Amino acid sequence: MNLVYAFAIAAQMGCGVYLLLSRHGMRILIGIVLLSTATNLLIFVAGGLRFTAPPVIEPGLQVLAAETANALPQALILTAIVIGFALVSFAAALMLKTYRSVGSVITSDHTDAEALGSPFAKEAPRNA
């Protein structure tokens, strides 16, 4: 079971890295999404994959019974999903804004930051 998961995560991460190496902005973004979800799966596997009872403390007991699920990885993954979602939506908005203002999502056309104050330009362009 663990091995199947491991191969699935590896495949997903491979796809993510492949997309990250692209020159197309949106592909890079999707690569990041794939990588971050693969990481969530990694945490899931790291928490241990077992068929267990739900982590509910029975009435009259103080602690969990044996063989119950570990709730912590799920809490971690939930947090990571929420944070990842916020950042990816911001990055997508940023990409859209850049597309509207630069007119391209191909990274080799994104040269404005380098051009600003470039030591090789005869006269540095103003910050506009």
Added chain:
Amino acid sequence: MPDFITDTVLLWPLAIPLATAALCAAAWASPRVQQAASLTGLVLTLGASLVLLDAVMAQGIVTKQFGGWAPPFGISFVADRFGAAMVVISGVLALAAGLFAIADVRRRQVKAGFYPLFQGLMVGVNGAFLTGDIFNLYVWFEVMLIATLGLITLDRTRAQLDGAIKYAVLNLFSTILFLMAIGLLYGVTGTLNMADLARVLPQTDGSMALTVSAMLFLLAFGIKAGFFPLFFWLPASYHTATIIVSAVFAGLLTKVGVYACFRVFTLLFEVNDGGIRPIVAFFAAGTMLFGVFGAAIQWDIRRILSFHIISQIGYIMLGLAIATPLAMAGAVFYIIHHIVVKANLFFVAGAIHRATGTYDLRKAGGLMKASPLLAVLFLVPALSLAGIPPLSGFWAKFMVIDASFRADMAWLGALALFVGLLTVFSMSKIWIEAFWKTSPRKVSRVRAVPVAMLVPIAALGAITLAIGFNPEPLVAFANVAAGTMTDPAEFIAAVFAERQIAGATP
């Protein structure tokens, strides 16, 4: 101190900026209210962090378990001397930036949410310095990242959008690596509390997963801090932001990466084992050297300074690479000195821009005659950065280089001295071009620099001078702070100190 304060002393450096951010966001339509709220919040934050430092000095490491859970189960906040000092110095820097903002932040930038984002950044930074839980550190990193992205694109110019994309993609990648490292670490140890990890890890057998986890931590923090092979996003984005944002980024953000590196590689992993030391040493050497080489060819003040951030990070990493108590103390001293000096240089760059209308050194000039006060105020941080005695940079450099010679890593020390020479070179470039030479324009139009800009520059310069002429207390402090870092026993004991809370302990 009353019980109420001693009980909650760890919360205020976080709660105050958070409340201020909310207040500023609520007063979106009125810049004046936002400015007043922001300044009040910054003063209160600095006050709260001083109270925290005082508590840490008086009673050792301060800890707080949220929700009253016994240590490894809840989220714990920990302030040792190093963390508390970082919170104080970032409070000082933020207050200086708040003063600078009076003169520098334009109405359009306030409309774009400068004040709430700035306070949000402080929340993230202070959270990262105070948390005692490795996953929680990841959360604070992301809080910081989202505020940072908002700040970098305040003006929405093409250069800023471009810089922000590079910044966003690489930092997202870095936090993914960080999360992977956390996942692997959790898989091996089953805990995320840093003190608990420091207790469990020495008893754990070395395994592939742990080695990979350590390397991923190093890479993730390396991207954040701007180590040598991973720094290229930094000079591609920092110079596009408005100058006050650049100053705060330069002072704080890379230092949070360095701080996390110090935490993880002193508490969790030893620098000595697993071949981490040569890698860190190699990174440190490359960071120092290539940062300063990059700076040498630039003509834009902001880019020169951006490359210098990288170079100086190398000096701090030198301390971690050597990892003797002496070197650690040097690194702590260096971080504190560098936050003050680097932000100050960016503020001066902002003042130069205000006076001459350009950041391009080829077009600037004549400031020596027009504004001698600014020239003096520039010299203090510039010479301090280059390590000229008796300024603070001299003592910082002296401590790390001295430690490297004592620890048989003389080649690193020699390299550091050589890089110091090149730093003088690029600082004198700014001096000669902006201040000394006559203005290349036919009609010299030098505008007056507003007082609100000069006050924070002078204040930070005064701190540099004070450290420089009286380094003894800070050196002693750095030694003690390094002591608690190199010996995790005190850290563990403080977190696990028995606290009887009804229902929390099984």
